Amino acid sequence: MHRNFDLGTLRSFIAVAETGGMTSAANKLHMTQSTVSMQIKRLEESVGLSLLDRNSGRGIRPTAEGEQLLGYARSMIDLNDEIWGRLTAPKYEGMVLLGVPGDIVRPHIPNVLKQFNRAFPRVRVKLTTAGSIDLKAAVLKGQQDIILTTEVYGEETGDLPNGELLNIEPLLWTGSLDGHAWLSRPLPIALVRGCSFRKPTVDALEAAGITWVDAVDTDSEDSTSVAVAADFAIRPELPSFDYPGVEEIAHRGELPTLPQCSINLYLADGPNAGLAQELAKYIRTAFGTEIPMKGAA
Template sequence: MARNLDMTALRSFVTVADAGGVTKAAGVLHLTQSAVSMQLKRLEESLGASLLDRSARQIGVTPEGEQLLSYARRMLALNDEALQRLTADDFEGEITLGVPHDIIDPYIPAVLRRFASDFPRMKIHLVSEPTRVLREMFDRGECDAIITTEAEPGPGGESLVTLPLVWVGSQGGNAWKQRPLPVAFCSNCIFRAGVLKRMDDAKFEWEMIVDSHTDTAIQAVVSADLAVHAVIKGVYARQTVPIPAEANLPDPGKSQIVLYMQSKSDPVQAALYDMIRHSYMSEWAVEDTRLRA
């Protein structure tokens, strides 16, 4: 007699593999940790194979698990596509998403593509502004959802990941060698006050080279090797690179990627919420776990 795989258990397995742990996966799935663990146990028992390597600090996937993971992703994708096509209402209207320019790539394009596919009659309006501006727009009800970069989440905000800030300068540049250190920050930059305070606490001399309302001006000054700047790790403007460790510059700190939603009960916003959380949390799970250790 043919046997059937449990789709719910498969979804938990894939989420644990992507998130790197049961606890984080439980948060993504909105389940308790014990519920996810029980689903994994039943799945392993039904297959008679160990799917996860639990010997290390971070859960890994066994060779048998890797094989199942490939099948599971395709099965879940087909399951979700079928349900969406056969049960989804014809939602119409517009939803507004706000994201600072420096964290749009590489995750938001994939979210926009998925949203457009699942809700073809919905128009999504993307707003790119600094975090402070987005928070004000969200409070006025002008955005349905915003993603921000902040030291700590504000009221109603949900932290997706915590990432380090790094110093960047021009490719092959020498601005980082100068003293006082020439720095450039947008006046709306959410990192500015914290980074400058860390430099002052370290008694590290610095000089503000340009103070602009636009990120474009800051990028131009940094790429021209006139100053250095602090950004989220992995988010580097064209012609800029991380400054070498030999510079011994003060630690610029960390930032959290925070998600705000006006309504998680609205089906369209709820779907967008899940897409955004999965996109950021699955990609940065390993980095986030290391930072929290």
């Protein structure tokens, strides 16, 4: 059988413990002294313990058991007040524009959005997926409040303020399960328009003397995934990729090594900056620790 504490009673208990008297607590809570006394009596009877020492000589003080309850009571009241604040405060209303490259939407973003929605049910998040280059341009135009990007590590332009480096990962060549497209020449590659991986991929292939050709022309990560899974093309991916029928290519050095990639977060200055900052907390937790980006203002 579950038994529940009454939060109003716990609030009175905290006030008595902090002020040292029933009357002082009642004044603080804008209640009558008799009401506070009755609440404390019911609380002690419900747990079967004496929670307050009324004969300490220094006012009413918590007993050892009362001190133990006091810590929990404060946490419960703080959480209660935080929830009410987030559900009712105007600053926790509105919409946040979030941009994420399609190659890093999974696995973290669905859970980030789920947790954020639980904490901020009155805030809408409009998710846009696009290439990192296009997303950075959108921030400069005021069309996004917060974006993630994938860029070549060490070559971030620093053209946006409020940039943070979240993680560093290697780029891998990926292709169809047991596929052979990676052996074709010219090499068919599948990249969305505006993908920041294009230049380092092309540079690496040309430096290795490997001819190549665009196998798709699309803004959709799903379209490139289909092309790769069908053994129609290959593409560079981060280790966290999760596409059916796609695997890392065991090319044994026959394809050039690709550079490391940085996963970055950018926040725009604007009317939704406060909500964007709240969303950023969940993103940082999902991707890793916050590191100020070198060169970002």
